[in-house]
Amino acid sequence: MTEGLRDRTRRAVRAEIAEVALGLFAAQGFDDTTVDQIARAAGLTKRSFFRYFPTKEDAAFAGVDVTGEHVVHALRERPVDETPWRSLHQVLRDWQQRIHASEQAVASLRLIESTPSLRARVHEKREHWRGAVSEALRDRSDGGLDAFTADLLVNAATAALDTATREWLRSGGTADRLALLDRAFALLGPKEAAGAGPSRNGRQ
Amino acid sequence: MTEGLRDRTRRAVRAEIAEVALGLFAAQGFDDTTVDQIARAAGLTKRSFFRYFPTKEDAAFAGVDVTGEHVVHALRERPVDETPWRSLHQVLRDWQQRIHASEQAVASLRLIESTPSLRARVHEKREHWRGAVSEALRDRSDGGLDAFTADLLVNAATAALDTATREWLRSGGTADRLALLDRAFALLGPKEAAGAGPSRNGRQ
DNA sequence: GCAGAACATGTCACCTAGTGTCGAGTAGTA
């Protein structure tokens, strides 16, 4: 009924493994760190490591929410009269702000962004929830948004986010991430339509 | 001086391995096909397979040019007075048309799109040449395009391409890919600026 | 045509990520 001791210890162990792993990744790189090393440093076996994380990559993602669970939820909370594009903008803005608040999350993000295999994994995860986000978007505006346009908006939004993140990394973390995101969203906003009018995209 | 027999046989062997691999992938799925199987079916050793392809994934990419080498080149050929967005549109349009012409390339694309690990790999490859494309774009319009905007345009263009491809797959291959791509590019075109005016992005 | 370099291939040994299984110990419960 209550939390249960086992669940609590399990989460605590998980968090500790992630912390140890992050430290090793930062020190000697992701690829040059073996699971065995992490496990030993955390005081357990390789086998047990995999009982806490399905893959080595997942240890790097602990702490950062890349599942989009939150995005979908936040999207449903936005006012209905808001354009889809603006909703996406605001939701990603919030997400970025939340990430930026945690020092460890920023470190994870930096590691991810500088490791090819991890970046690939991000895309994989994203594709997973992309459908859900697109659907949530379509639910909000009743009928006024077809699947294709919704998909396009979501893809464009992640493109904006990626570009902003990339530029921020290029600046060495000094640039204003939110301003970059705003600029990206401003430049990329869909022509018209996509707002509320059901059929208005005739201008090939 | 001439082609050299060795290079020719090497390319022939490579192509044959790829063909065998494609067949096995299509028949039993990418993940359920081992390198050993492919190698044996092609009449060589696992070790030799890896002398032709750096990874198992790469065997699935033979035949499809995802390196963007061509994109960069084609971009430099576009008329200078064309807007960056339109150039990207045209170049990707050509690329898609070229792919569509080859039956095998379409098969590869279908396989890739339906296999998570391969999709991830596409993104990885894309990130690799994204910088080069962005740079080519910036070279064309002398000074009128900053790195951030160029990156954004390239990212947005791939978003358009992805969305079109996805919709096309969703239609079971019946939809008109080019029309979808056109529609995506039309909806996503950058507000203004990005054309030639050096400084005009003041409207937060 | 031949000697030697350059190259291709198979074999073997090895590393790492990841999984199945089993047996011992430990926490939670009646």
Place this chain on the structure above:
DNA sequence: TACTACTCGACACTAGGTGACATGTTCTGC
């Protein structure tokens, strides 16, 4: 106390990928 559920280590195994070595084949200069 006895039963159950969960956790962990130990062992073995598969699969992708690499390095080293030996053998044969092709190319090149003479």
